[in-house]
Amino acid sequence: xxxxxxxxxxxxHHLAPSDSSQAILDAALRVxxxxxxxSIPLYRRLQFGRFFPDSFLFTNLDLGAPSLPIDxxxxxxxxxxxxxxxxxxxxxxxxxxxxxxxxxxETEVWVFGSWEDSPPASSPSSSPSxxxxxxxxxxxxxxxxxxxxxxxxxxxPRSLHQDILDGQQQQQAENTDPAPSxxxxxxxASARLPxxxxxxxxxxxxxTVLERLDVLASTSxxxxxxxxxxxxxxxxxxxxPSALPxxxxxxxxxxxxxxxxxxxxxxxRWDRTMASLPSLAIYPAAGNV
Numbered sequence: 001x002x003x004x005x006x007x008x009x010x011x012x013h014h015l016a017p018s019d020s021s022q023a024i025l026d027a028a029l030r031v032x033x034x035x036x037x038x039s040i041p042l043y044r045r046l047q048f049g050r051f052f053p054d055s056f057l058f059t060n061l062d063l064g065a066p067s068l069p070i071d072x073x074x075x076x077x078x079x080x081x082x083x084x085x086x087x088x089x090x091x092x093x094x095x096x097x098x099x100x101x102x103x104x105x106e107t108e109v110w111v112f113g114s115w116e117d118s119p120p121a122s123s124p125s126s127s128p129s130x131x132x133x134x135x136x137x138x139x140x141x142x143x144x145x146x147x148x149x150x151x152x153x154x155x156x157p158r159s160l161h162q163d164i165l166d167g168q169q170q171q172q173a174e175n176t177d178p179a180p181s182x183x184x185x186x187x188x189a190s191a192r193l194p195x196x197x198x199x200x201x202x203x204x205x206x207x208t209v210l211e212r213l214d215v216l217a218s219t220s221x222x223x224x225x226x227x228x229x230x231x232x233x234x235x236x237x238x239x240x241p242s243a244l245p246x247x248x249x250x251x252x253x254x255x256x257x258x259x260x261x262x263x264x265x266x267x268x269r270w271d272r273t274m275a276s277l278p279s280l281a282i283y284p285a286a287g288n289v
Contacts, residue, residue, distance in 0.1 A: 039116075113143070
C-alpha cells in the first residue's frame with residue numbers, strides 16, 4: 001500500500017532576484033492589493049524586499065509563472081518546474097505566504113488567507129453551524145495545515161543573526177547562577193531554536209485555525225495572547241501636520257538608540273534589521289541638547 005499523501009495544492013516560488021521572481025511578486029501584490037488593509041502586513045513585507053537565497057513564496061493560486069513542486073513526503077525537493085493548476089476556483093479558500101527561515105529568530109513567515117477578509121459565517125467551534133460552513137472551515141484548516149507542513153519541511157539555513165544566536169547560547173551555558181530569575185519569561189525566547197518558527201502579524205481568524213491544528217507554542221495560545229492592533233491612515237486626506245515645538249527636530253533613529261527600542265518589546269529584532277528599516281524620531285534641535 002502506498003504511503004503517499006494527497007497531491008499538494010501549494011506551489012513554491014523562489015524569490016531570489018530574477019526576472020521571474022519579479023513577475024511573481026508583481027502578481028502577488030496585485031492579488032493582495034484589493035484586500036488592503038487586512039492584507040497589509042504581507043503586502044508591505046513583499047514590497048520591502050530584502051530577499052535571501054532561502055526566501056520563498058507559497059500559494060495555491062496560479063500566479064502565472066513556473067513554480068517549484070512541493071513533495072508532501074520529502075523535504076527540500078527541487079524537481080523540474082511545474083505550472084500551477086489553472087483550473088483553480090477563485091471562490092475556494094486561498095493563501096499567499098512569504099517564508100524565509102534565514103531571518104530567525106525574527107519573523108520567518110508572513111501569511112494572508114482569503115478567509116481573513118471575508119470569513120465564513122461562523123467558526124466551526126461555534127454551535128450550531130451549517131454543514132456548508134463546517135466544510136468551508138475544513139477546507140481552510142486543510143490549506144493552512146498544508147502550509148505548516150511545507151514550512152516544516154524546508155531546510156534550516158544559517159541564520160542571518162547566527163553570531164547573535166551563538167553568543168546567546170554561550171551566555172546561557174556560562175550562566176551558572178542557581179537563583180531563579182525574577183524576570184517574566186520571554187515568549188519569544190524559544191524562537192532561536194531551529195525547530196520553532198516565528199509567524200508574524202497573524203490575523204485572528206488564522207490564529208484560531210493554527211490553534212485548532214494544535215501547532216502553537218504554549219506561549220502563543222490565542223486566548224492568552226494580547227491582540228496587536230494595526231492603525232491605517234489615508235495620508236493624502238490627513239490635515240497638514242503641525243510644526244514641532246521649538247527646540248525639537250525630526251531625524252532618523254540612531255544606532256545608539258537601538259537597545260532602548262529593543263528593550264520596549266519582547267519581539268526579537270536586531271540592530272542590523274533595525275538599521276535597514278525606515279525610521280523617524282524626534283530629537284532636541286542642534287544647540288538645544
